Amino acid sequence: MPPPPEAKAADGKPRPRPKVRRSSALGRPISAAEFIGIATAVFVGLGLAWWLVTALELIGPLFLPPPRAVVARLVALAASGDLAEDMRVSVYRITVGFLISTVCAVPIGIVIGCYSRWEAAIEPLVDFIRYMPVVAFVPLTIVWIGIDDGQKFLIIWIGTFFQQVLLVMDNVKSVPRDFVNLGRTLEMSEAKILLRIVLPSAMPAIWDSLRISLGWAWTWLVVAELVAATSGLGHRINTSIRFFQVDTMFGYLLLLGVLGLATDQTMKLAHRRLFRYLRDR
Amino acid sequence: MARPKLVIRGLGKTYRTDRGEVVALAGVDLDVGENEFVALVGTSGCGKSTLLSIVAGLESMDQGVVTIDDEPITAPGLDRGVVFQSYTLLPWLTAEGNVAFALAAAGCKASKVREIAREQLALVGLDGFEEAYPNELSGGMKQRVAIARALSYRPRMLLMDEPFGALDALTRHHMQELLTRIWERHRLTVLFITHDVEEAVYLSDRVAVMSNRPGCIKTLVPIDLARPRRYELLSTPEFQRLHRTVLDSIREESIQVAQLGRALER
Numbered sequence: 001m002p003p004p005p006e007a008k009a010a011d012g013k014p015r016p017r018p019k020v021r022r023s024s025a026l027g028r029p030i031s032a033a034e035f036i037g038i039a040t041a042v043f044v045g046l047g048l049a050w051w052l053v054t055a056l057e058l059i060g061p062l063f064l065p066p067p068r069a070v071v072a073r074l075v076a077l078a079a080s081g082d083l084a085e086d087m088r089v090s091v092y093r094i095t096v097g098f099l100i101s102t103v104c105a106v107p108i109g110i111v112i113g114c115y116s117r118w119e120a121a122i123e124p125l126v127d128f129i130r131y132m133p134v135v136a137f138v139p140l141t142i143v144w145i146g147i148d149d150g151q152k153f154l155i156i157w158i159g160t161f162f163q164q165v166l167l168v169m170d171n172v173k174s175v176p177r178d179f180v181n182l183g184r185t186l187e188m189s190e191a192k193i194l195l196r197i198v199l200p201s202a203m204p205a206i207w208d209s210l211r212i213s214l215g216w217a218w219t220w221l222v223v224a225e226l227v228a229a230t231s232g233l234g235h236r237i238n239t240s241i242r243f244f245q246v247d248t249m250f251g252y253l254l255l256l257g258v259l260g261l262a263t264d265q266t267m268k269l270a271h272r273r274l275f276r277y278l279r280d281r
Numbered sequence: 282m283a284r285p286k287l288v289i290r291g292l293g294k295t296y297r298t299d300r301g302e303v304v305a306l307a308g309v310d311l312d313v314g315e316n317e318f319v320a321l322v323g324t325s326g327c328g329k330s331t332l333l334s335i336v337a338g339l340e341s342m343d344q345g346v347v348t349i350d351d352e353p354i355t356a357p358g359l360d361r362g363v364v365f366q367s368y369t370l371l372p373w374l375t376a377e378g379n380v381a382f383a384l385a386a387a388g389c390k391a392s393k394v395r396e397i398a399r400e401q402l403a404l405v406g407l408d409g410f411e412e413a414y415p416n417e418l419s420g421g422m423k424q425r426v427a428i429a430r431a432l433s434y435r436p437r438m439l440l441m442d443e444p445f446g447a448l449d450a451l452t453r454h455h456m457q458e459l460l461t462r463i464w465e466r467h468r469l470t471v472l473f474i475t476h477d478v479e480e481a482v483y484l485s486d487r488v489a490v491m492s493n494r495p496g497c498i499k500t501l502v503p504i505d506l507a508r509p510r511r512y513e514l515l516s517t518p519e520f521q522r523l524h525r526t527v528l529d530s531i532r533e534e535s536i537q538v539a540q541l542g543r544a545l546e547r
Binding site: 176178179183184185186188192196201277 | 365
C-alpha cells in the first residue's frame, strides 16, 4: 500500500507536526509506595513549618505552642493515665453511639430504598430532621436525659442516623434492577431477595457510607463532650481552656485527627479485605 | 402437531406515562413449539424486550393470555430460565457460586449442588474457571456463566433477552456457535430476542419479525437450514436468501419509523 499523502493545510503547506506531549496524569494510578510517600511528605512538611514558625517566634506560644511543648504535654498526660482514660471513654461512646445508629439506619435505608411507599413515608421526614442543626439538639438532650453517656449516644445518633438512612437508601437504589429480577425468576421470596441479593450487592457501597458517616460521628461526639461532660477527649479540651493550656488543646486536636485517620484507614483496609471480589483481573 | 410449549394470544401492553399512553404491544400472537428455537427480531423500541419480560412474568400484561404447557403465566417462575442482556452475575460469588446460588434457590439437594454446578460450567466450556469471580471474567464468559446458571435448574424453556448484545463481534460469533452446539445437543425450547438478523437466522428454527408501535408479530420466517449448523453456513446462498428476507421485512419497519420521524419534524 502506498504511504498516505502527507496531511496538508488548506493553503497547501504541510501542517506542523503536533508536539509530542507527555500522557496526561488525569486518572492515572500511582503505586502504593508513591502514595504513602507523598502523604507522609505532606505531614512532615506541615510539621516542619509548624516547628519553624514557633522556633522563629513568628507566632506567640499562646496562639501556637511549639511542637516540643505539645509533645511534652501529651507525654505527661499519657504517663499520668489521663490520656488513656480520656480516649477509653470517648472511644466507648462513639462505638456504642455509632453502632446504635448504624443498626437502625441500615435496615430502614434498605426498606425505603426498595419500597416506594416506605420511601414516601420516611424520606421527607428524614430530610426535614436532617436539616435541623445537631448542635441545637445538645441543650434539649440535656433537658431530656441529662449529661450521662446516654446523652452522648443520643447526640451521635441524631447526627449520624438521619444521614446514614439517606446514604444507605441511595446505595440500595443503585443495585441493578436485573439482580432483583434474577431473584424473582428464581422464585425467591421478597425477604430472601432483600437479604441474599440486595443487601450483599449494596454492601460495599454501604460500607463506604458508614466510613464517611463515622467521621461525622466523631465531630458530634466532641461537640457533646465540649458542652456538657465530666470525661472524654472533648471534656479535656474544654477544661484546658480555663487554664490557657493551649498545648493540651493542640495535643488533643492532633490526637483526634490521628484517631480519625486511623479509623478511616482501618475501614478502608477492611473494605479491601471484605470485598476482594471487586478487584479486577 | 402437538400443542406448542409456549402460546401467546392477543397480548397487549400499554404504558401510562406523563405524556399519555404508549401502546407497546397490541395483538401479539406467537407459538413456540416443544424444543423449538424461535428468535424475535425487530428495531429497537419495538417492544420485543417487553414481550420477553411478560413471558418471564417480570412485567404485567393488559390484554391476552400467555401459557406454558397450557398453564397461564402470572408470575416469574423456575419453569422459565432467563438470560438477561445486562450482566447479572452476583459479583460476590464465584462462577460456580453463581450457578450454585440458582440451584439452591430451586431447591436442589445441597449434596448435589456442587456437582451439577461444575457440570453446567463444563457445558459452556468454563471448566477451570469455577473459582473465578465475575470481575475476573470477560463479558462473553460472564454470559456463558449466566447461560449455565439458567440451564442448571432445568427450566421448561429458556428466555434470552439480547444476551450477546453487549459483546464485541468476535466474541458474539463464538457465543452463537456455542449456543447452537448446546442447543443441538440438548434440545430446548428457546425464545431469543435480538436485533441482529444474522444471529437470528443462524440460531433459530423460526424468526418472528416484530412491527413497530404498537409491536405485534408481522412475519414468521421458517429457517429450514440443516443442522448441525456451523459458521461456514453464513456464506451459503440459502442463508443469504433467508437473511435477506428477514432484513427486508425489518427494513420496511425502520423506513416507516424514519418517515414518521420526518413528518413530525415538519
